[in-house]
Amino acid sequence: MKKLINDVETVLAESLDGFAAAHADIVTLGAERQFVRRRNVKPGKVALISGGGSGHEPLHAGFVGMGMLDAACPGQVFTSPTPDQMLAAAQSVEAGAGVLFIVKNYSGDMMNFEMAAEMLDRENATVIVNDDVAVENSTYTTGRRGVAGTLIVEKIVGAAAERGSKLAELKSLGDAVNKATASMGVALTSCTVPAAGKPTFQIGIDEMEMGVGIHGEPGRRRVKHTTADEIAEELTGSILKDLSLKPGQEVILLVNGFGGTPLLELYVMVHAARKVLAGAGVKVARFLTGSYVTSLEMAGCSITVSAADSATLALWDAPVHTAALRWGV
Structure with a gap:
């Protein structure tokens, strides 16, 4: 294992x-690095809080700032943060209008955020993200996984808040928005968790994992590597089937890298996915391309499609200023 770290025990603290x-x-660290919070909390605004295991950067800390999250709780690599972290984050940024937790559908995240919500003595609600169409149940979850649609x-x-x-x-x-959003990914290589020191799974040089999860969980099946067009056809086709989009529908298209895929290839996938959508009469109104919800250094990508109307697109276009996303400011 070759990584730019000093010690597996301190990698998260030093990264934060x-x-x-x-x-x-934009941000400041909470006590004992329990959370990353927005430097300037807006009085009277509902506080948005998310979090999850590290290794998916810039998710979630990279989305803390004006127009998105007020705080994010980082767990150890691929490990849920604790209820104490979530509670401390909520108490730090709650500004008199309550707290909304945005939680990816993974068993650890769900359990810990639920405990934090019960302990919080302020009005709160929870949005559960489960946009992955690949499999219904997987290693880390009951039901569909929450992946790049979380962004x-x-x-x-965040814009509405x-x-x-x-x-x-x-x-x-x-x-x-969660109901209107669907994602599916493909892995060309595994990733290596620092504490494990070896790849999460073994995959042949001519193979790929179709429908992989963001922790390297198994997908639908292991298949031979093929062209970008054929990969996009399966990923985007599965999404179209799930969302039942009608011709003329406008969508947001996110092509997301898993950490080890160059932009050159991601834009090939944008082109390929756009062709599949166009063939179904679906119009891409907004694009976002890059590595936003990663799996350490895994090679591969996910495709996310979110059905949008004029009101949704206006919120998407609204100003945002975070470490990972910035426009309109």
Whole structure:
């Protein structure tokens, strides 16, 4: 294993220190590095909080800032943060309008965020993200996994919160965006968790894992490597089937890298996915391309499609200023 680390025991702490220093104009670290919070909390605004295991950067800390999250709780690599972290984050950024937790559907995250919500003595609600169409149950979860669609939920709900929407409205919006969003991924290589020191799974040089999870969980099946067009056909086709999109529908298209895929290849996948959508009469109204919900250094990508109307697109276009996303400011 070759990684740019000093010690597997300190990699998260040192990474968080570096992140906070590099983006000190946007974020600050909570006590004992329990959470990353927005430097300037907006009074009277519903606080948005998310989190999860590290190794998926920039998710979630990279989405803390104006127009998205107010705080994010980082767990150890591929390990849920604790209820104490979530509670401390909520108490730090709650500004008089309640708290909305945005939670990926993984068993550890679900259990710990539920405990934090029960302990929090302020009004709160939870949006559960389960956008992965690949499998119904997997290693880390009961039901569909929450993957790159989490970014779309956080961006749209974050914009509405910034504009002053109330907690119940944000909960309803988050649920609606999640329902309109679907994702599926493919892995060309495994990733290596620092503490494990070896690849999470073995895969042949001519193979790929279709429908892989963001922790390297098994997907639908192991298949021979093929062209970008054929990969996009299966990923995007599965998404179209899940969402039952009608011709003329506008969508947001996110092509997300898993950490080890160059932009050159991601844009090939954008082109390929766009052709599949166009063939179904679906119009891509907004694009986002890059490595936003990663799996350490895994090679591969996911495709996310989110059905959108004019109101949703206006929220997507609204100003955002975070470490990983910035436009309109």
